[in-house]
Amino acid sequence: MTKPYMFEKPLGLRDTLPQAHRISYELKDLFYKEMNQWGYDFIKTPALEFAETVGKASAIDDHQLFKFIDRQGIPVVLRPDMTTPIARVVGSELKEAVLPLRLAYTSALYRAQKSEGGHPSEFEQVGAELIGDATPEADAEIISLMVKLFEIVGLDPIRIVIGHVGFVDAFIRDLVFDEEDVHTLRELLYMKNDVGFRELVAQLDIPQQNKTDLNQFIDTRSLDIDKTLQFMEHHPCSDYYQEVNNFMHLLKAYGLLEKIDLDLTLVPHLDYYTGFVFEGYGGKIGFSLASGGRYNDLLKQFNRPAPATGFGIRLDRLIESLPMEAFPDEPEKVAVVYELDTIQEALEYANQKRKEGIRVVLQNAKSIQNERAFQEQFKTVKSFIKTGGLSI
Amino acid sequence: MTKPYMFEKPLGLRDTLPQAHRISYELKDLFYKEMNQWGYDFIKTPALEFAETVGKASAIDDHQLFKFIDRQGIPVVLRPDMTTPIARVVGSELKEAVLPLRLAYTSALYRAQKSEGGHPSEFEQVGAELIGDATPEADAEIISLMVKLFEIVGLDPIRIVIGHVGFVDAFIRDLVFDEEDVHTLRELLYMKNDVGFRELVAQLDIPQQNKTDLNQFIDTRSLDIDKTLQFMEHHPCSDYYQEVNNFMHLLKAYGLLEKIDLDLTLVPHLDYYTGFVFEGYGGKIGFSLASGGRYNDLLKQFNRPAPATGFGIRLDRLIESLPMEAFPDEPEKVAVVYELDTIQEALEYANQKRKEGIRVVLQNAKSIQNERAFQEQFKTVKSFIKTGGLSI
Numbered sequence: 001m002t003k004p005y006m007f008e009k010p011l012g013l014r015d016t017l018p019q020a021h022r023i024s025y026e027l028k029d030l031f032y033k034e035m036n037q038w039g040y041d042f043i044k045t046p047a048l049e050f051a052e053t054v055g056k057a058s059a060i061d062d063h064q065l066f067k068f069i070d071r072q073g074i075p076v077v078l079r080p081d082m083t084t085p086i087a088r089v090v091g092s093e094l095k096e097a098v099l100p101l102r103l104a105y106t107s108a109l110y111r112a113q114k115s116e117g118g119h120p121s122e123f124e125q126v127g128a129e130l131i132g133d134a135t136p137e138a139d140a141e142i143i144s145l146m147v148k149l150f151e152i153v154g155l156d157p158i159r160i161v162i163g164h165v166g167f168v169d170a171f172i173r174d175l176v177f178d179e180e181d182v183h184t185l186r187e188l189l190y191m192k193n194d195v196g197f198r199e200l201v202a203q204l205d206i207p208q209q210n211k212t213d214l215n216q217f218i219d220t221r222s223l224d225i226d227k228t229l230q231f232m233e234h235h236p237c238s239d240y241y242q243e244v245n246n247f248m249h250l251l252k253a254y255g256l257l258e259k260i261d262l263d264l265t266l267v268p269h270l271d272y273y274t275g276f277v278f279e280g281y282g283g284k285i286g287f288s289l290a291s292g293g294r295y296n297d298l299l300k301q302f303n304r305p306a307p308a309t310g311f312g313i314r315l316d317r318l319i320e321s322l323p324m325e326a327f328p329d330e331p332e333k334v335a336v337v338y339e340l341d342t343i344q345e346a347l348e349y350a351n352q353k354r355k356e357g358i359r360v361v362l363q364n365a366k367s368i369q370n371e372r373a374f375q376e377q378f379k380t381v382k383s384f385i386k387t388g389g390l391s392i
Numbered sequence: 393m394t395k396p397y398m399f400e401k402p403l404g405l406r407d408t409l410p411q412a413h414r415i416s417y418e419l420k421d422l423f424y425k426e427m428n429q430w431g432y433d434f435i436k437t438p439a440l441e442f443a444e445t446v447g448k449a450s451a452i453d454d455h456q457l458f459k460f461i462d463r464q465g466i467p468v469v470l471r472p473d474m475t476t477p478i479a480r481v482v483g484s485e486l487k488e489a490v491l492p493l494r495l496a497y498t499s500a501l502y503r504a505q506k507s508e509g510g511h512p513s514e515f516e517q518v519g520a521e522l523i524g525d526a527t528p529e530a531d532a533e534i535i536s537l538m539v540k541l542f543e544i545v546g547l548d549p550i551r552i553v554i555g556h557v558g559f560v561d562a563f564i565r566d567l568v569f570d571e572e573d574v575h576t577l578r579e580l581l582y583m584k585n586d587v588g589f590r591e592l593v594a595q596l597d598i599p600q601q602n603k604t605d606l607n608q609f610i611d612t613r614s615l616d617i618d619k620t621l622q623f624m625e626h627h628p629c630s631d632y633y634q635e636v637n638n639f640m641h642l643l644k645a646y647g648l649l650e651k652i653d654l655d656l657t658l659v660p661h662l663d664y665y666t667g668f669v670f671e672g673y674g675g676k677i678g679f680s681l682a683s684g685g686r687y688n689d690l691l692k693q694f695n696r697p698a699p700a701t702g703f704g705i706r707l708d709r710l711i712e713s714l715p716m717e718a719f720p721d722e723p724e725k726v727a728v729v730y731e732l733d734t735i736q737e738a739l740e741y742a743n744q745k746r747k748e749g750i751r752v753v754l755q756n757a758k759s760i761q762n763e764r765a766f767q768e769q770f771k772t773v774k775s776f777i778k779t780g781g782l783s784i
Binding site: 004005006008009010011015017022024032037038039042043044046047048049050052053057066068072074076078085088089091092093094099110112114132133134135138141253254301302331335343347354357358361364368370377 | 395396397398399400401402403405406407408409410413414416417421424428429430431433434435436437438439440441442444445449458460461462463464466468470477480481483484485486490491492494495500502504506513514524525526527529530533642645646693694695723725727735736739746749750751752753754755756758759760761762765766768769
């Protein structure tokens with residue numbers, strides 16, 4: 001094993017330098033205030049959870065987990081997601097809290113990477129969970145809140161892709177009889193591998209009509225909302241047409257419809273979802289910035305069965321997708337330079353300016369190694385030097 | 393190995409529920425704004441660092457580290473301190489940044505606990521580092537900023553205990569000739585074990601006068617600043633008397649003197665300190681809330697030799713020590729209850745109220761299981777129900 005260089009960091013990890021930190025802090029603060037206005041309460045959970053409890057329930061692939069054995073000899077993981085720890089809290093410390101519960105978080109999540117591919121192993125997520133409300137109005141509120149957060153930070157355009165994992169499962173199971181084939185088709189949808197999907201469909205031992213239906217199903221991805229709903233109407237599959245149709249009307253009431261794409265083939269990364277699922281896109285980049293959906297079975301694992309829905313926004317991706325104008329200006333700094341004799345005046349001046357809301361660096365002239373380089377950092381330099389040197 | 397219960401968390405880890413989260417968030421936001429006013433820039437570093445680089449340089453005992461082998465087969469640790477990662481950043485990504493540098497952070501730190509003794513394994517620290525300034529004015533600024541943070545959150549009283557590790561080492565080495573004895577005496581000072589210190593001194597093979605001096609040294613802990621300075625004057629030890637005396641005058645200029653205790657026997661937990669060191673106390677509790685000091689040798693390890701000083705405040709301990717009045721009131725929430733027919737009006741009303749700065753929960757009446765329990769959570773409930781049930 002070679003010793004790493006002193007400047008090296010473990011795979012996929014990043015430092016956040018002042019400018020990026022400021023942007024991230026201000027976005028998070030906007031989100032915090034807005035989510036509070038909607039009545040969501042923030043909570044925090046530890047970085048480590050037991051692998052057997054939250055680790056397993058989080059449904060993150062084992063090879064993506066940072067997993068090790070703690071001092072008590074029990075396997076632990078670095079928190080790979082926040083929905084599951086929140087489910088644990090709702091089933092324990094908040095067991096007596098009245099449902100519906102509205103909870104929110106800003107948190108670092110950890111997912112191990114195999115190689116340096118630009119994918120961070122540690123990233124921040126802002127999210128909300130609405131627990132104990134089974135109505136589509138709860139799904140609509142969660143999507144509406146997510147869109148609102150996108151809007152207040154200036155993301156433009158905003159696209160929300162909505163699907164329904166209950167429908168996907170039921171629809172495929174109606175047409176495909178082998179459970180393993182159902183699973184593989186679902187995987188191919190998750191990978192958005194249409195070619196692979198069609199190839200597998202062609203090979204299946206099912207009636208020709210079923211194959212046609214499956215291929216038409218894949219084709220709906222390019223259809224608008226009305227045409228997609230028509231497809232559902234023509235391919236009845238329990239009450240899903242009614243449910244999805246009503247939901248579209250509800251989103252219209254929320255003023256969201258023009259931002260929505262309905263994609264029946266949407267299968268998300270996490271497999272605890274049970275109903276409507278969605279992904280958020282926008283701005284400059286082509287991959288999803290946020291995702292979420294309904295998960296009605298997760299809370300049961302933590303001894304408090306309850307329907308729930310929520311979203312999570314990837315802060316790093318959101319920041320990448322925002323236009324430059326969305327970012328706050330770097331607040332300018334003033335330097336106050338003094339020598340031992342003038343420290344009293346310099347202190348008073350600096351304190352006064354700080355009270356006025358100005359960022360003031362108070363600097364002993366003795367420690368300035370390069371006057372020009374020092375001065376270039378500041379809007380102005382106020383000098384309390386009597387012996388010459390730095391001037392105002 | 394027994395499987396943990398679903399509600400369990402690994403040893404020493406805590407959840408932060410809404411009320412505690414709000415207090416912590418608001419304190420951190422006050423600190424963020426104040427430190428920015430002083431010209432400090434915030435940065436962030438990853439939760440994981442290599443054990444051989446930052447892990448080793450952080451000078452935290454091995455049994456306190458969360459240590460494991462990552463997927464590349466290299467030992468990593470959960471960040472046990474922030475000063476060392478910041479030193480790494482200053483020696484790498486910020487290599488070209490002009491000194492002096494003023495950096496700040498709010499960060500979770502990780503130190504493994506052996507048993508559930510109320511000591512958390514994960515805790516938040518707020519801190520600042522002033523890098524590239526060797527003058528006592530830099531030490532004074534760091535202490536002054538720390539006191540200011542205590543003041544703005546309402547900590548009262550505030551006591552700062554100041555020592556000097558350079559003096560301690562030099563003074564003991566002048567009187568004790570065996571390096572191992574010097575080390576043990578230093579350990580006993582760190583443990584604040586005066587009895588053990590005196591017992592060891594009695595056994596040492598050194599002149600009687602040296603023993604008297606060492607015992608008088610321990611006695612200085614109970615002396616006021618003037619008497620402590622007199623002790624230093626009568627026991628000359630290179631230029632330390634001058635240095636400490638000047639520093640006290642400087643702290644007077646900063647208006648800090650009445651909050652200061654001078655304790656020559658102070659030996660801090662971390663062993664990278666080289667000069668003035670200090671601990672912050674205050675409010676209701678008897679243990680230290682903050683600590684810091686000068687560390688002129690750490691940056692060298694990261695290929696950018698520079699003098700530096702800094703502090704770190706333990707947020708959990710600070711919160712414990714504040715009076716109830718220091719905490720923000722829980723902002724009241726209003727509930728807006730609707731049914732399917734009235735969703736449009738309810739939405740408009742809720743949005744209007746939120747714009748006015750009121751926290752509004754918008755709730756479909758259908759999902760309220762217990763009307764009374766629901767209502768008790770809110771200051772007022774505005775009902776958009778036409779069919780009876782919840783009233784205003």
